[in-house]
Amino acid sequence: MVRSSSSHLAAAAETRKTRLRLWLNLLRTTRSVENALREEMRLSYDQTLPRFEILATLERSENGLRMSALSEQLLVSNGNVTGIVERLVQDGLVERLPVPGDKRATLVRLTHKGEAVFAEMADVHERWVNDLLGSVAPENAQSLIDVLTKVRKRLQDD
DSSP, X not given: OXXXXXXXXXXXXXXXXXXXXXXXXXXXXXXXXXHHHHHHHHHHHSOOHHHHHHHHHHHTOTTOEEHHHHHXXXXXXXXXXXXXXXXXXXXXXXXXXXXXXEEEXXXXXXXXXXHHHHHHHHHHHHHHHHHHTTTSOHHHHHHHHHHHHHHHHHHHHO
16 A cells, blocks of 8 residues: 555656646747747847737727727736837827726727738748748647647636
8 A cells, every 4th residue: 555655656756846847838838939930030020029019909899999908918918018019100000099088098909011021020020930840730739729629727716
């Protein structure tokens, strides 16, 4: 009985260590990919990833988003989004509009120029990601997506 309990504890400890190594590997890989994308975006478009993420979020919203909803979807504070949106407005890529009936709210949406610029950037971004993750076979990519989705759902349920 002692051996069984001891081997069970050893197996549990090894599982914890393996999951820790997985987390560290995910973190390092994510940072490496993100750094490569950040550099490509800077060199090719003189843009930042946060600006690209705001454009991508707005592109998925037909009528634009309130600043609060934009912050919520990006999982960042309103303060972080405000400065980036201001620069995107200055570049003519997005516009801010008042929300009828709510003087404190602002709607943000892509301009026609923003739609065109984002469409080109998104296409190139997709190719960069494909190249960076080219060593992952399509079936393995789908398996990883499935596993990571389960992890995210479990965290959301807790």
